[in-house]
Amino acid sequence: MDESNSSGRGGRGAATDCSPVQPGKTALLRGRNVERALGFERIHFKFEGGNPTGSQKDRAAFELARRAAHEGYEVITLATCGNFGVAAAYAAQHSSLRTLIFFPERYHTRRLAEMTRLGAEVIRVDGDYEAAVAQSREAAERNGLFDANPGGKNGDASLEAYGEIAREIVEVLGDAPHSVAVPVSNGTTLAGIFDGFCRLYESGKTSRMPRMITASSYRKNPIIKSFREGHAFCMDLHPSEIHETTVNEPLINWHSFDGELALRALRASGGYAEHASDQDMLQHARLLLQREGLSVLPASTSALIALAKVRLNGGLPEDDHVVVLTGRRQ
Known part of the structure; x- marks a missing residue:
């Protein structure tokens, strides 16, 4: 396809609908070995590696x-x-x-x-x-x-799709968990999951809203920095602050395209945001592989790191807590 000569629209409905190979309905796994290793009461992993290409x-x-x-x-x-x-x-x-x-x-x-x-x-x-x-x-x-880019005129489709993660969690647990930890880059997944829980709560299908917890690469994400510094809006970083590594690439950006929505989710839920280093993410990826047999994208363990930090600070009750993880494909 030559981009300069591409015409992207045919007749309405010209393309066929998606095949039966659909994403979603991924496993929610009890992490008993990680509970013992990190001191959680009940932790569950929403393992998005079960999707067709291995991620949410x-x-x-x-x-x-x-x-x-x-x-x-x-x-x-x-x-x-x-x-x-x-x-x-x-x-x-x-x-x-x-x-x-x-x-x-x-x-x-x-x-x-x-x-x-x-x-x-x-x-x-x-x-x-x-x-x-x-x-x-x-x-x-x-x-x-x-x-199909985040934050654009079709962005609501992505938010609705990620909202299904909330519904699937509630189907298994019977109610919303106390907290849901999600890694963050543009903020679309975090915002979509929160919106999904909002719809469930407003329709009477859950008795409570979860606390949203998130993390990203150390000092390389506008959402984390804006939340921790108390900014009213999601403030861009300077591009010179961004340094890519093979570990942090899925998380870093100087502009988060759905940053305002993610900040709203964090604040409305009494949430928490944390930084995660490459070393810590690699360490927690090894922990998940060794203790639970889960091969995960190291960047996605930033959410687990943040949840563990909340627990160490005494902020987690004996309740259900969920971490969203991305599978690792070579």
Whole structure:
């Protein structure tokens, strides 16, 4: 697909709907060995590695592809640092759509080859993730493509998709847990899960709202910094503050596209936000593999690190606590 000549829209409903290979309904696992190791009363892992491409991004990708197909688009476009690109390419392939992905040149993901194997056209961007999003949005506007980027006009589809995680947790536990810990980058997953719990509570399906807990790479995320420093709005970092590593890449950005929504979720739930170092994330990934047999993306353990910090500070009652984890794919 030549981006400069791409026309992304056909007749309404021209593309087929998503295949039966759907994301969601992932396992909620009791972490008894981690309970003993870290001193939790009851901890559960919402293991999103059970999704088709191994992460919760599949949920958003399939919903976005469904919407694009329904509205008659032929091409979806997005920027990615890894997981979302693979998820979008997979969902698009199963919806008879094409995918145009903008990828920051200096990032290191091993999943780039998966995107091309799934039929995506990948354009390397000489810049950071935020620059890749800008170029993707420009391509969508210029060529009539479906914009699947977070924080854009179709962002509500991603929020609704992530809200299903809340429903699945309640289906297993019977009520909302005391707290839900979610790693954060753009804030979309955190905000979507919180919105899902809001809908359940407002409809009388839960007796309470959970406390939202989150974490990201040490001093490299606007949501964490803005919350901890008490800013009224999600304040951008300076791009020079961002330094990518193979561990922290899924978490870092100088602008969080759904940062305001994530901050609202943290504040409305009496939440907590914490930093996590690469060393701590790698250590906790090893812990989960050794104690629970879970192969997880190290960056996703930032949420477990934050929850453990709350426990050490005496802020966790003897109750149910959930950590959302992403699977690790080579």
